[in-house]
Amino acid sequence: xxxxxxxxxxxxxxxxxxxxxxxxxxxxxxxxxxxxxxxxxxxxxxxxxxxxxxxxxxxxxxxxxxx
Numbered sequence: 590x591x592x593x594x595x596x597x598x599x600x601x602x603x604x605x606x607x608x609x610x611x612x613x614x615x616x617x618x619x620x621x622x623x624x625x626x627x628x629x630x631x632x633x634x635x636x637x638x639x640x641x642x643x644x645x646x647x648x649x650x651x652x653x654x655x656x
Contacts, residue, residue: 595621595641602635614639615650622647631656 597614601607611629618627618641626645630638630653645651 597639599637599639600635601637607635607637611637611639626650628653630654 595618597618599607599610599614601610615627615629618639622641625641625643625647626649628638628640628642628645628651630640632638632655634656642651
């Protein structure tokens with residue numbers, strides 16, 4: 590899991606680690622998201638980004654799938 594400027598990139602090996610890592614990333618960024626929400630994006634089958642996004646309303650987490 591890598592983090593820079595409120596974006597966390599996650600590479601997963603299985604469903605259990607995917608769920609755990611995504612939950613941790615969302616929890617971490619939720620503390621920083623003081624005026625907007627969080628966007629979770631599936632970039633590839635095993636790669637996700639979790640980012641603070643002004644396009645998502647405060648307090649919400651939105652999902653996007655680029656596959």
